[in-house]
Amino acid sequence: MSELKKDTVAENTAEVKTKTDDDKAAKSEKTEKPKKDKKKGGFKNFLKSRKARHGSIAAAIVAIVIALVIVLNIVVSLLVGRFPNMVLDFTKESSFALENDTIDYVSHIDKDIKITVLTTEEKFEGSGAYYIQANKLLEKMESASNGKIKLNYIDLSSNPSISQKYADADWSKNSNMMIVECGDQYRVLTIDDCFEYDKDYYSQYGTYYVTSSLVEQAVVTAILNVTTEDKVVVDMITGNQEQDSSAIKTLLQNNAYQVNDVSLATGDLDEDAKFAILYAPSVDLDEGTVEKISKWLDNDGKYGRNLIFIPTENNVDTPNIDSLLNEWGMQVNPGYVYETSTDRLVSNSSPYIFTVDYTDYYTTGLKNPNIPVVTLFARSVTLSDSSVSHALLTTSTSAGIYPTDADDTWNYKNGITGENINVAAEGVKSNTDNASSKVVVFGSYSMFTSDIMSYNSFNNSGYFMNMINTLADKDNAGITIEGKSMQNAELGITDATTKNTLFVIFVIVVPVAVLITGIVMWLRRRNK
Structure with a gap:
């Protein structure tokens, strides 16, 4: 029994000892502070860990992408600065892109052209969005010219002597913007040449509020002028109460023709003139003036000259002009031509404004013969002698003529003949050497006003210049470029x-x- 008691006591003592040791161990775990890992190479091991490895790769990728973007941006900026045509234009009106006609023209220039903007580039672009646009267009012209156009900026205030070099320019006004020159020929372009702006705003505040850019057209026509050495002379016959012919004059001058005003009451047509234009006279010519024109056209039997006659809308009695035209097989009739075919009408409210058809003359060389010519309040042109004359522009067979003596009982159906009516015609006389003189008649002067010729949806200016260039034996068909507005900035x-x-x-x-x-x-x- 004593042995059993000893064993029991021993077991109890062992249990107590074990519990005590466990309590001490637990207490030691609670009170003992965690020890830091003092292993050498811990950071290297961290770098080798999966966590660090994935994080490093991600950071490296980000750094590389950022570096590539920066380098790419620098490279693209340098390339764009060197090659402006690399800039893509997504604006609706292609505000920063050159017209195809411009690119084709400047890329074939064979003479050195210098364009000098009369201020610093920083000040020029600082004048507004349209000036930034103008600078980009000029840079693109320079780039497309294959080295023939050189663009530079000169601060006029720091270089006042430049006005002495270009003495023909009007330096009294502070509106000269740039100079386009080739050899000894130059043309100074003003703000009026390069931009359209609100005239009322300017008169009220004295500052320019630009509404659209004409820089591209102005520079191209200036280049055309300074590179043309022997300009074809055109005489505008004056002194007969003519209508405003400034639009035709500007069109001819922009296409490198020399336009002179000539009064036949006091002088004669130039011997070296290839064209004479009689634009919508409100009175008849006297017999002496008609005789001068006839003699000039005959050119001592050598011919080679051309008269363009455009009557006024008013049915003026002009027997002397009628006599001259009759010699060339044509007659201008009273009344107004109207169109009843709805697909020809430009405005549903007026049957006197409509598109016409080309004949086989002066269509070769038209940039876009699918664009029609429009006529307004035209008078018909009859071929009185078809052996020397032919039609140039005609109506449909649904057109008619409103007579000057029509009353309230007149019916528009009565004026429809069912035949094509001529609104433009040409008379031709030739000699044995196949040299010809020609008289061209357009029945409407309104079709050559600035408002009508500014529409790119009509071919009036294109057809007129193509006819002039053909008669002058010039290959260049003229360049007509639309003004660029930045009112719409959305994608096109x-x-x-x-x-x-x-x-x-x-x-x-x-x-x-x-x-x-x-x-x-x-x-x-x-x-x-």
Whole structure:
């Protein structure tokens, strides 16, 4: 029994000792502070860990991408500075892009051209958005010219002697913007040449509020002028109460023709003139003036000269002019031509404003023969002698003539003959050497006003210049460039297919691709 008691006491003592040791160990764990890992090479081990390895790779990728973007931006900036035509223009009106006609023209220039802007580039661009646009267009012209055009900026205030070199310019006004020169020939372009602006705003505040740019047209026509050495002479016959012919004059001058005003009451037509224009006289010519014109056209039997006659809308009694035209197989009739074919009408409110058809003359060389010529309140031109005359522009067979003596009982159907009516015609006389003189008659002077010829949807200026250039034996068909407005800055995307494609790409495909890529990368990292 004593042995059993001893064993029991021993067991109890062992249990107590074990519990005490456990309590001490637990207490020691609670009170003892965690020791830092003092292993050497701990940072290296961290770099070798999966966590550090993935983080380093991500950081390296980010750094490389940022570096590539910076380098790419620098390279692109240098390339754009060296090659401005690399700049893409997504504006609706292609405000910063050259017209195809301009690119084609400047790329074939064979003479050295210098364009000098009369201020610093910084000040020029600092004048507003249209000046920034102008600078970009000038840079693109320089780039497209294959080294023939040189663009530079000179501060006029620091170089006042420049006004002495170009003495023909008017330096009294502070509106000269740039000089275009080739050899000894130069042309100074003003703000009026280069921009359209609000005249009322200028008169009220004395500052220019630009509404559109004409820089491209102005510079191209200036280049055309300074590179043309022997200009064809055109005499505008004056002194007969003519209508305003400034639009035709400007068109001819822009295409490197020398235009002179000549009064036949006191002088004669120039011997070296190839053209004479009688633009909408309100009175008849006297017999002496008609005789001078006839003699000039005959040119002692050598011919080679051309008269362009455009009557006024008013039915003026002009027997002497009628006699001259009759010698060339043509007659201008009273009344107004109207059109009943609705697909010809420009305005549904007026049957006197409509498009006409070309004949086979002066269409070769037209840049776009699909664009029609429009006529307004035209008088018909009858071929009195078809052996020497032919039609140039005609109406449809649905047109008619409104007579000057029509009363309230007149019906428009009565004026329709069912035949084409001529609104422009030409008479030709030739000699045995095949040299010809020609008289061209257009039935409407309104079709050559500045408002009508400024519309690119009509071919009036293009047809007129193509006819003039053909008669002058000039290959250049003239350059007509539309002014550029920056009122609309949105992307120039109008067709539904392109819009839908861009929508799908940037709104659906790109975001979904980014989302899927992110999910895949997250799952791969989590499973490693």
